[in-house]
Amino acid sequence: MVQSAPTTRTTSQVNLLTHLVQFSRGLGAAGIPIDTANVIDLCRCFSYVDISCKRDFYAAARANLVSSHDDFPRFDHVFEAFWQKTVDEAVNRVNSEDGDDEDSVRKIAKQRERVPNDLDEDLTSSEQQSSHIEYSPDEVLARRDLGSLNAEELKQARRLMAKLLAVIANRKSRRRTPAHSGRVLDVRRMLRRTALDGQDLCKLLYRCRRVRKTKLILLCDVSGSMERYSRFLIQFICALRHELPDVEVAVFSTRLTVLTPQLARHGTEETLRRFSERVPDWAGGTDIGQCISAFNRHFAPQMLSSRTIVVVLSDGWDRGDANQMRSAIQDLRRNTQKLIWLNPLLGNENYQPLCRGIKTALPHLDHFLPAHNLESLGKLVELLQEIWR
Amino acid sequence: MFTSIENLEEQFCQQGYIADRLLLTSIYLSITLGKPIFLEGEPGVGKTEVAKVLAAILDTELIRLQCYEGLDAYTALYEWNYPRQMLELRMEEARGTDKATIGKDIFREEFLLKRPLLRAIQTQGDQPPVLLIDEIDRSDHEFEAFLLEILSDFQITIPEIGTIHPEHPPIVVLTSNRTREIHDALKRRCLYHWIDYPTLEKEISIVESRVPGIEQQLSEQICRFMQTIRSQDFFKRPGVAETIDWAHALLALGVTELTEDTVNATLGCILKYKDDLEKLQYEDLSRLIAENSNTES
Numbered sequence: 166m167v168q169s170a171p172t173t174r175t176t177s178q179v180n181l182l183t184h185l186v187q188f189s190r191g192l193g194a195a196g197i198p199i200d201t202a203n204v205i206d207l208c209r210c211f212s213y214v215d216i217s218c219k220r221d222f223y224a225a226a227r228a229n230l231v232s233s234h235d236d237f238p239r240f241d242h243v244f245e246a247f248w249q250k251t252v253d254e255a256v257n258r259v260n261s262e263d264g265d266d267e268d269s270v271r272k273i274a275k276q277r278e279r280v281p282n283d284l285d286e287d288l289t290s291s292e293q294q295s296s297h298i299e300y301s302p303d304e305v306l307a308r309r310d311l312g313s314l315n316a317e318e319l320k321q322a323r324r325l326m327a328k329l330l331a332v333i334a335n336r337k338s339r340r341r342t343p344a345h346s347g348r349v350l351d352v353r354r355m356l357r358r359t360a361l362d363g364q365d366l367c368k369l370l371y372r373c374r375r376v377r378k379t380k381l382i383l384l385c386d387v388s389g390s391m392e393r394y395s396r397f398l399i400q401f402i403c404a405l406r407h408e409l410p411d412v413e414v415a416v417f418s419t420r421l422t423v424l425t426p427q428l429a430r431h432g433t434e435e436t437l438r439r440f441s442e443r444v445p446d447w448a449g450g451t452d453i454g455q456c457i458s459a460f461n462r463h464f465a466p467q468m469l470s471s472r473t474i475v476v477v478l479s480d481g482w483d484r485g486d487a488n489q490m491r492s493a494i495q496d497l498r499r500n501t502q503k504l505i506w507l508n509p510l511l512g513n514e515n516y517q518p519l520c521r522g523i524k525t526a527l528p529h530l531d532h533f534l535p536a537h538n539l540e541s542l543g544k545l546v547e548l549l550q551e552i553w554r
Numbered sequence: 555m556f557t558s559i560e561n562l563e564e565q566f567c568q569q570g571y572i573a574d575r576l577l578l579t580s581i582y583l584s585i586t587l588g589k590p591i592f593l594e595g596e597p598g599v600g601k602t603e604v605a606k607v608l609a610a611i612l613d614t615e616l617i618r619l620q621c622y623e624g625l626d627a628y629t630a631l632y633e634w635n636y637p638r639q640m641l642e643l644r645m646e647e648a649r650g651t652d653k654a655t656i657g658k659d660i661f662r663e664e665f666l667l668k669r670p671l672l673r674a675i676q677t678q679g680d681q682p683p684v685l686l687i688d689e690i691d692r693s694d695h696e697f698e699a700f701l702l703e704i705l706s707d708f709q710i711t712i713p714e715i716g717t718i719h720p721e722h723p724p725i726v727v728l729t730s731n732r733t734r735e736i737h738d739a740l741k742r743r744c745l746y747h748w749i750d751y752p753t754l755e756k757e758i759s760i761v762e763s764r765v766p767g768i769e770q771q772l773s774e775q776i777c778r779f780m781q782t783i784r785s786q787d788f789f790k791r792p793g794v795a796e797t798i799d800w801a802h803a804l805l806a807l808g809v810t811e812l813t814e815d816t817v818n819a820t821l822g823c824i825l826k827y828k829d830d831l832e833k834l835q836y837e838d839l840s841r842l843i844a845e846n847s848n849t850e851s
Binding site for chain 2: 198200203204206209210213214220221223225227228229231232233234237340352353356359466467468469496505
């Protein structure tokens with residue numbers, strides 16, 4: 166291992182630089198964002214660090230090129246692939262299009278841009294299955310529920326949802342901004358004005374807390390029982406993205422998939438088209454507990470803060486372990502500002518929150534609200550406006 | 555400042571900070587390249603301590619900026635001393651000074667309240683100060699963007715006074731508990747290092763260097779126990795800071811060996827959530843201790 170570095174030293178400096186650039190490209194291919202300025206900084210390091218010592222070179226390269234703990238394993242893969250073998254061989258491996266399938270670098274790169282084709286089959290098969298998995302009988306739902314809206318009604322629904330989200334999302338910030346009235350004096354401005362025209366402090370100026378968009382996380386159930394609401398779901402996400410730039414969207418049924426990167430890259434419409442391609446278990450069964458605990462484990466540290474509102478959109482039909490779900494929901498609640506559960510089934514008069522999933526979650530929710538038709542959405546807006554005034 | 559990584563390592567050891575080679579290389583490069591170092595890791599693994607130790611080694615001032623949500627430029631950079639300005643205004647008026655002159659006079663450096671970032675840039679002396687920007691993940695996006703500007707050219711412009719350049723650019727240490735992701739732009743301007751929980755051997759040497767007078771057997775038992783706890787699924791896993799606290803506590807109680815009762819009595823040192831304490835059931839505890847002593851024998 167240690168022998169590899171002297172090889173680079175005996176080659177000319179230009180060669181070292183080429184290898185370095187190729188190495189950083191390899192990292193790029195593996196999905197680690199590379200900044201040229203940092204590659205240059207790495208070169209500057211060579212004056213201070215003995216690069217014939219692999220350990221130190223590794224430390225310097227990692228500190229300069231990687232800026233997230235999550236990328237460490239990927240970096241290690243590429244680093245080993247590139248520097249452990251002879252340098253040239255490694256370059257070929259990274260560059261080659263038809264290399265060994267087991268090549269870790271290419272495997273990672275492949276994982277990052279999943280090929281949609283083979284998922285199409287999954288999708289069609291799960292679509293066929295969905296009729297069997299469907300839990301919710303039709304009669305449970307009111308006629309004009311959100312599962313069966315026409316285009317005009319969808320538009321209307323979207324407007325309502327935008328309004329709803331505005332209520333959820335606008336929270337007062339800790340930062341203050343100049344205002345006409347308020348409780349805190351803006352001494353800085355007042356003094357400036359005094360110094361400017363030499364008058365006494367005759368006019369009181371204020372600062373007030375400004376409105377800041379709350380961070381919102383949407384966890385959507387896309388299991389079989391929720392399939393009929395998929396159009397509603399799509400509208401909901403559209404409205405959400407429009408209203409709030411800072412929103413994370415994840416969908417779940419038996420597994421959890423975070424869609425935010427897709428949304429950022431392709432925009433809402435395009436992503437929704439790819440939705441079904443990317444989510445492997447679209448319209449399958451449901452395991453809410455496992456999905457939420459997966460969320461807690463892998464995404465919560467980055468996504469959740471005390472100012473985050475989590476909205477779960479699900480009918481609560483759950484086939485997973487109730488204990489796991491309870492502790493997952495508890496964990497989730499602890500780390501958020503508000504936990505809201507929107508349930509499309511709740512609109513029905515005969516509906517009782519009896520199914521196990523809902524029963525488990527109910528004690529830990531801030532709000533358990535219906536989201537089955539336009540009227541209920543409108544009521545929801547009013548309610549939240551009242552509560553959060 | 556430091557001649558080599560080995561030199562740095564030696565000085566860190568003298569201060570009782572046991573660091574691994576990766577971390578030392580990053581710190582060494584951060585100082586020689588003049589690039590801020592961004593330390594991320596679980597709470598209690600010694601991120602803040604790096605800055606403190608650096609300041610102690612270099613015998614220089616440690617300027618600390620604790621981040622919180624809503625932290626703004628006035629609290630981080632500078633603020634005018636309004637009451638003093640008002641008094642000055644009144645006095646000048648009484649003296650009959652020209653009004654236009656008064657307006658200029660009250661915006662001089664003596665009326666400036668210097669906050670951490672300005673102090674870090676204005677510090678005089680042979681050695682650069684160490685600027686610790688602690689728990690950056692608690693601040694908000696606005697502050698991150700503001701920091702970006704300061705960290706990229708280390709100069710501050712105050713409209714009434716002019717641009718202030720540092721004599722020595724400060725050594726900047728940023729820490730984050732990763733409760734949220736910091737923006738890439740800020741991270742890219744820094745050397746990044748993730749401080750992990752230490753290995754058993756490393757933790758034992760940390761405890762022995764931090765808690766003088768502890769029996770070797772006890773410190774080994776403590777560290778083994780902590781390693782086991784960390785491998786389990788707790789809401790908040792205890793860090794090295796907790797290990798050291800616990801070792802101090804046990805030493806103060808005159809304990810020489812871990813038993814069920816002593817562990818139970820002092821569990822509050824390492825687990826700080828009710829759920830976590832409940833999870834660690836009594837029977838589990840005895841099993842854990844038994845396992846630890848088995849591995850020893």
